[in-house]
Amino acid sequence: MSKELIANDIILFDLEAETKQEIIEKLADAMDKDGRLEDKDGYMADVLARExxxxxxxxxxxxxxxxxxxxxxxxxxxxxxxxxxxKWDDEEVSMIFQIAVPSPGQGDRHLEILSKLFRNLVYDSFRDQMLQATTKEEIVDILKEF
Incomplete structure (x- = not known):
């Protein structure tokens, strides 16, 4: 049975990190623990290469x-x-949406997710909801349309 795109176990609140690599790794750890990755190190290498x-x-x-x-x-x-x-390259960052898509076999699924994120992030109301949510369930509800 396949998992939902987003779930409580891959949401991290009040994450303390100094670098983007540390954040990417902590999110990859959460995905790995939730059974979403074949090989965490391989996925990390692919994300960092993309970065x-x-x-x-x-x-x-x-x-x-x-x-x-x-x-x-x-x-x-x-x-x-x-x-x-x-600091994430040249920008201050406080929210991270990390996407993992199997290859091959998922076509442009990652682009669909990114596109939907971009369309929502332009709205103050969406960003405010994401910043003010107090439970993982609220985040899942906000993002369930993805």
Whole structure:
């Protein structure tokens, strides 16, 4: 049975981290513990390679690290809200939406997820909901349309 794209176990509140690599790793750990990855190190390598090609800081204090990877079992959208914003390349970031999509076999699923995120992030109301949610269930409800 396949998992939902987002679930309580891959949502992290008040995450304390100093670097984007540390955040990417903590979200990958959560995905791995939830049985979404074949190989955490392989997925991490793919995400970090993607980061090298161009920044995933997209404005709105948000970053969207992502990868299509043979190391991913289940399409996943993990979320972290940082306790303190960090510098992600040239931008301050406090929210991270990390995407994992299996490759091959999922086509442009990662682009569909990114597109839906971008369409929502332009709205103050969406960002405010994500920043003010107090439970993981609220985050899941906000993102259940993905």
């Amino acid at each position: 090298e090609s161009s920044s995933t800081a997209i404005g709105f204090e948000t970053a969207t690290p992502h990868a299509k990877s043979i190391s991913v079992k289940e399409p996943s959208l993990a979320f972290a809200r940082l306790k303190h914003p960090i």
